[in-house]
Amino acid sequence: MRFDTPATTNPIDQGKVVGQRIHRIDGPLKTTGRAVYAYEWHDPNTHYVYGYVVGSAIAKGRIGSMDVSAAKRAPGVLAVVTSDGIGDLKKGKYNTAKLFGGTEIQHYHQAIAVVVAETFEEARAAAALVKVDYAEEKGVFDLEATKDTAVKPKDGEPDSAAGDFDAAFETAAVKFDQTYTTPDQSHAMMEPHASIAAWNGDELTVWTSSQMIDWWRSDLATTVGIDKEKVQIMSPFIGGGFGCKLFLRADAVLAALAAREARRPVKVALPRPFLMNNTTHRPATIQRIRIGAERDGRITAIAHESWSGDLPGGGPEVAVQQTRLLYAGANRMTATRLATLDLPEGNAMRAPGEAPGMMALEIAIDEMAERLGLDPVDFRIINDTQVDPENPERPFSHRDLVGCLRTGAERFGWQDRTKQTATRREGSWLVGMGVASAFRNNLLVPSGARVRLDREGIVTVETDMTDIGTGSYTIIAQTAAEMLGVPVDKVAVSLGDSRFPVSSGSGGQFGGNCSTAGVYAACVKLREAVAQKLGFNSPDELTFAGGEVRVGDRRMPLAQAAGDEPLVAEDRIEFGKLGETHQQSTFGAHFVEVGVDVATGETRIRRMLAVCGAGRILNPITARSQVIGAMTMGVGGALSEELVVDKERGFFVNHDLAGYEVPVHADIPHQEVIFLDETDPMSSPMKAKGIAELGLCGVAAAVANAIYNATGIRVREYPITLDKLINELPEVS
């Protein structure tokens, strides 16, 4: 199905199932420990063995020699596969750094060997016996120091401009110019990367933890050097991803190579302390923002420049992205520059671009509002735009940022915010409120599905879509149930298997809208097949409801359309030019109240509210969970999350969950989420848009702005740890 004209009324609009509060259909499996994740596949007739990874102890250079003799002699060891021994392997299309193979070391903890043994304990012990001599080379690890060497990236749109920024800024009545930094951040999902690989002749089956089944299938085939058709990927449950499982990772490659060498199915999990340096991370940024405005608050000039680093061949963090679209202003420019660093690979983490970009932009907007003497909510409303500011001919498909801000301000009690900073005191706490806009683009990715109706009236959906905690199982079941007029418990959903039609996968907050739109398309075909089977001319005259097909007085059980053989339909949604003619984005507003301990500088989050305008909400339960989870991650980004770079040795020092501090229960208060009641017919037949990343964009800035309101201290270097506050706090009285 090609989607190239705005959606009109369709069965999804009934809203009998879609949009309802349906509990996760995989909930009983997950809460009882019966959901089977990658490392947990177990066939009682198969004897699995264990692979343990060895990582590089240097950041840059070459492997001089490797001595694996002691490892090979160790008890239980079946095979040792080394990077220099296996020689160069082709790199997957989506990877920047090589995952394995050859003697070049590109980053710390790059995989250089896998030791296979009968038991996990034996493999781990033997891996510690691998002796490596390195020829270390000097690397570059300091973004700040290399900023001036950064170049214009080859791909994407590194520069944008409209009007004449320089002239408009020069003559602006009120000017603002500041620089912000965001640190390297880690996805830190709860399930470490893990794979089990089994060969059957020249065919390879891998149970793994992947957000994008088809990307992994292609890149694993490339890396291992076999045809894609010979690879099967299975990933029905994924213990979180946030972007870290978008691209093929070393565990799958090592398991496949080790299983080939050992001639046994091999299990490989990356140990937790490997994750930060072996895989990918959100790159640190330096961002300069300039704003010029009239005294009434109308922005006349806005500029956003960003610098980040990555390995050779890598890409930038596109932190300026939202600034091209979020606020009005006739004269504007953005620039993205990329430095070469020898740190581990930088890549997508939840809301790449907008997440760090909004961390900076939304502090800048708060600062500019103060300079103009405007309430920060009002300043944002004054500068709302309903068109792409770089190209005013191009409207937003639907945009209600103003509604988000107004609704949030009212519900949060924004009018009680003290205009003067550091004036609200409760005991030892300085209390303040902050606001930020939320913004994230809505991406459209083709997505396929197969639906099957059997004689029992059960509808089975098969797609290689993944559920990384987002609720894909549930919203896909709701979509099929709505389309075919059956209750959710008559729908079975099978995901994460490369034998199923290729889907959008999970990433860029496109998975919910796009994968259900693919299921919609397949269900439209199934409705046609049902109509034909039951002797009707067109499905348009039919009503699918209550497990029946109805027309006039005639009612037939849906199941009757299936005979001994089930009725099967397959299709995929493809998107036309609506995403080009109209700017599709999602909007929101974050409100935060903090207390800052006047003696210690410790920040505690007291209240949080998010208001989101993101098209049709397919399931208010799972959508709300996406948003509160994102708000939680935003608190981490504001207050504690930072991968600390050892600028001499070139690695992230705090590479585990004790050193890299993600929020815990005690850090997070009760959270409120409001969804605006809206649909976006430009986005898909579902009229839904993304929500999972929107919830993160702006949160950290809202926290930073609340800290400023509480203390009068403006911190522009994330995270806002107490050492950055304590020297400036008011005298304790």
Added chain:
Amino acid sequence: MQSLGVLEISRRDLLVASAATVTVASTASLSHSQTNAPAAPQSTKTSFTVNGERRELQLDNRTTLLDALREHLHLTGTKKGCDHGQCGACTVLVEGRRVNACLTLAVMHEGESITTIEGLGQPGNLHPMQAAFVEHDGFQCGYCTPGQICSSVAMLEEIKANTPSHVTGDLLARAEVTPAEIRERMSGNICRCGAYSNIVDAITEVAGRKV
């Protein structure tokens, strides 16, 4: 069991290896290794009760309780999130008390009674805490969930037993089930999906039902 002598030798080897690491690092080459192959690992016959069923295993002494459950008994509901006591995904109940199964060796639990997430309830017959997690959507990816649920069941018992926590204001008064107490006591169980707000709601509901 390893003798003290073996341990001392290991420690000396470690010091030598560490010193070598520092030395070679400055000459642009590193070596981390012990040259002698170790003796064959020792194993021990261990028996304990898991979810009411007596289990007997011949285990490498280095096997954690977590790996005994996951790799030997195939009770994979107990999750490995970090394997060194930082995340809480492996929380199980040992003699009714919550324990990070990754931080304890299986052989230390001879004769003890262990309850895992599989033992609390099953699909169709959920434990009240499991049902409350579904009702309040107290999870997303589900990977920390068994640990959160085991931890919360034992945590409520700790409050009932009047065990104080860091946020208990008055040590002479009875410990109470408050959101602050729940958050403090559950902070060893990390949820990166960020379901904390919903988890606290789920636990509060169950506590309300019980208390």
